Amino acid sequence: MRIFNGTALAARLNAETQARVAELGRAPRCRVLLDGSNAGMAAYGARLADSAVAAGIDLETESYPQAAEVLPRLATLAADATLDAVATLYPLPAGVDPLQAALTLGAAKDIDGLHPENAGLLALGAPARAPATARACRLIAEDIAGPLTGREVVLVGASRIVGRPLAQLLLDAGATVTLTHADTRDLAAHTRGAEIVITAAGRAGLIGPDHLADGTVVLDVSINRGAHGVIGDVDLAALADRDVTVTHVPDGVGPVTTGCLLANIAATACEAGS
Amino acid sequence: MRIFNGTALAARLNAETQARVAELGRAPRCRVLLDGSNAGMAAYGARLADSAVAAGIDLETESYPQAAEVLPRLATLAADATLDAVATLYPLPAGVDPLQAALTLGAAKDIDGLHPENAGLLALGAPARAPATARACRLIAEDIAGPLTGREVVLVGASRIVGRPLAQLLLDAGATVTLTHADTRDLAAHTRGAEIVITAAGRAGLIGPDHLADGTVVLDVSINRGAHGVIGDVDLAALADRDVTVTHVPDGVGPVTTGCLLANIAATACEAGS
Numbered sequence: 001m002r003i004f005n006g007t008a009l010a011a012r013l014n015a016e017t018q019a020r021v022a023e024l025g026r027a028p029r030c031r032v033l034l035d036g037s038n039a040g041m042a043a044y045g046a047r048l049a050d051s052a053v054a055a056g057i058d059l060e061t062e063s064y065p066q067a068a069e070v071l072p073r074l075a076t077l078a079a080d081a082t083l084d085a086v087a088t089l090y091p092l093p094a095g096v097d098p099l100q101a102a103l104t105l106g107a108a109k110d111i112d113g114l115h116p117e118n119a120g121l122l123a124l125g126a127p128a129r130a131p132a133t134a135r136a137c138r139l140i141a142e143d144i145a146g147p148l149t150g151r152e153v154v155l156v157g158a159s160r161i162v163g164r165p166l167a168q169l170l171l172d173a174g175a176t177v178t179l180t181h182a183d184t185r186d187l188a189a190h191t192r193g194a195e196i197v198i199t200a201a202g203r204a205g206l207i208g209p210d211h212l213a214d215g216t217v218v219l220d221v222s223i224n225r226g227a228h229g230v231i232g233d234v235d236l237a238a239l240a241d242r243d244v245t246v247t248h249v250p251d252g253v254g255p256v257t258t259g260c261l262l263a264n265i266a267a268t269a270c271e272a273g274s
Numbered sequence: 275m276r277i278f279n280g281t282a283l284a285a286r287l288n289a290e291t292q293a294r295v296a297e298l299g300r301a302p303r304c305r306v307l308l309d310g311s312n313a314g315m316a317a318y319g320a321r322l323a324d325s326a327v328a329a330g331i332d333l334e335t336e337s338y339p340q341a342a343e344v345l346p347r348l349a350t351l352a353a354d355a356t357l358d359a360v361a362t363l364y365p366l367p368a369g370v371d372p373l374q375a376a377l378t379l380g381a382a383k384d385i386d387g388l389h390p391e392n393a394g395l396l397a398l399g400a401p402a403r404a405p406a407t408a409r410a411c412r413l414i415a416e417d418i419a420g421p422l423t424g425r426e427v428v429l430v431g432a433s434r435i436v437g438r439p440l441a442q443l444l445l446d447a448g449a450t451v452t453l454t455h456a457d458t459r460d461l462a463a464h465t466r467g468a469e470i471v472i473t474a475a476g477r478a479g480l481i482g483p484d485h486l487a488d489g490t491v492v493l494d495v496s497i498n499r500g501a502h503g504v505i506g507d508v509d510l511a512a513l514a515d516r517d518v519t520v521t522h523v524p525d526g527v528g529p530v531t532t533g534c535l536l537a538n539i540a541a542t543a544c545e546a547g548s
Contacts, residue, residue, distance in 0.1 A: 099400055120394030124434055126373055150457045158445050160398055167441070171432050171453060176464070178452040179445060183424045189467075190450070 302543030
């Protein structure tokens with residue numbers, strides 16, 4: 001088994017972002033809303049803030065207010081002319097409708113493809129700001145496996161934030177794409193036929209030896225927290241002797257996703273102007 | 275082989291539309307732009323106009339102007355307060371960008387999911403007006419095969435107007451979905467594993483006996499014109515003795531698509547009010 005670490009690819013993305021910011025001549029400003037009591041979100045927010053500093057981006061995190069206050073808070077941030085972008089990390093507080101949140105924030109400051117206009121541009125082949133995780137997965141797949149034209153890709157998970165937008169990007173790249181999910185009857189039959197498996201199911205141990213043919217590349221998007229720290233969906237121990245490539249958790253997809261989010265922030269600021 | 279005719283399902287849809295229009299108390303008005311020199315488009319336009327009369331919809335067709343005049347014409351139609359909806363049949367005249375055309379028309383009068391806002395709402399799970407062909411395929415699949423949860427569906431063709439929006443609707447219904455296309459290496463391997471195959475490739479004879487397992491339901495969206503009239507992608511003669519169900523061309527998916535387009539026109543008029 002080979003383990004893919006995303007740090008080098010992320011560094012290349014971040015260098016591009018840094019150059020764009022330097023050209024812009026001012027620090028793009030982004031607010032990130034997150035649930036501080038969720039260890040995963042808090043850790044992601046902290047990594048994001050660290051990377052932002054290096055890229056020349058002024059990024060502040062803040063905790064979600066109570067559910068009833070989320071939309072008013074987003075309306076305030078939407079109207080704040082000093083902010084270029086606002087990220088609303090998922091899951092949102094219980095009771096907050098994702099679509100209403102995105103509509104309240106507006107398309108201009110949405111950097112994760114959550115607003116209908118941005119999701120629609122992606123679906124119609126003119127992605128302005130593809131969701132960061134989806135874009136990261138496409139870049140990693142190409143980095144490991146080369147051009148995706150005609151490649152057999154199976155997605156495990158068909159969510160609106162990862163699987164579905166990722167399918168659009170993979171189709172744009174010429175891949176044959178299968179979307180599987182919790183209702184899929186025989187997951188292993190699909191993944192065994194894949195050259196590239198991208199799993200975002202959030203179920204530790206889901207992908208084992210019976211799921212993969214020799215030579216398969218597996219992108220593990222999931223971050224599952226357990227007694228032994230964070231692990232993905234792939235059963236690494238059971239695959240240790242197999243001829244497969246698996247992305248590290250959390251240092252595979254994670255840093256590249258961060259890099260794509262920072263690139264989206266810089267792009268938003270460049271659209272807004274100096 | 276069993277042949278599915280869409281007339282009965284379309285009649286049910288059209289009765290619903292008629293009832294909605296009666297409740298609205300006025301005839302929704304729609305303009306349909308098409309290329310009169312394209313026999314397929316002209317025939318579709320004529321069928322649409324006939325069905326519209328029965329549903330109580332005031333639908334007029336007009337020919338596309340020269341390419342340079344298409345966007346100005348769409349801007350005029352967008353500003354025409356007496357029109358509820360405008361359909362721009364594909365393919366657009368050469369040189370006209372589909373996204374620019376949709377943006378010029380605006381989301382409010384778009385009845386085929388071509389505007390980013392409408393495409394985005396579909397991608398985010400809140401479809402206001404799903405593209406007519408995609409919605410027709412979901413309805414026909416459910417009509418023939420029952421609930422789609424966990425069903426194995428393979429799409430042949432991943433276009434932005436049929437395959438991709440259809441994938442969204444099928445995922446919403448719980449199906450496992452594979453999107454294949456011209457770059458797919460082994461199409462038959464995919465379609466042989468499917469319970470439902472939906473082909474919109476536009477290649478006569480593409481789907482033959484080697485492509486289908488016993489019991490498969492095939493929706494044939496394509497309308498290919500040849501020496502012997504219109505045919506779909508399915509090689510009917512070679513499948514005559516097989517245990518498969520195939521939709522009629524053009525009276526399978528066609529009338530249901532027309533029904534879905536008329537339903538979208540009525541929905542647009544209801545949103546606009548009386």
